[in-house]
Amino acid sequence: MKTDDQILERIAYVEKKVDPIGFATSDLIFRLGYKAGKQFLKSDVTEKEYNTKLKWSKNKNDIIKEMKEYLSFAFQKATDERGISANRSLLHYQNWFWLIGDQDFADSIFKDFSNYGLEKLKEIEKKLKTMKEKDNES
Structure with a gap:
């Protein structure tokens, strides 16, 4: 924390x-x-x-829950090609990953903003699913 x-x-x-x-x-x-x-x-x-x-x-688990709940909204902004809103969504994720201690992933968020960040959101979704599996194992 x-x-x-x-x-x-x-x-x-x-x-x-x-x-x-x-x-x-x-x-x-x-x-x-x-x-x-x-x-x-x-x-x-x-x-x-x-x-x-x-x-x-x-709390890390609370922040992860917040990230998961926000994901569909972020995807909607990216698929609707809402540039400023899509950018803001990724700013949220950058801060959230920093808050939970994943500096490397936070730093990677804006390395590729193609398709309004859609590809990065797919990476985020995959990472969050992996986090869920790890959380359930402990």
């Missing part, structure tokens, strides 16, 4: 090098603890509100 400091470093990297518009940082911001994430929140958000309504899990 990534620490708040690691996530803050990743946010700075993503904002500068990957996604200057800021589409992908929410995948990271809402996994921070309240004190680390407060700088990104509206000033009236309380710690209780953040922890009960806004904060997302950093």
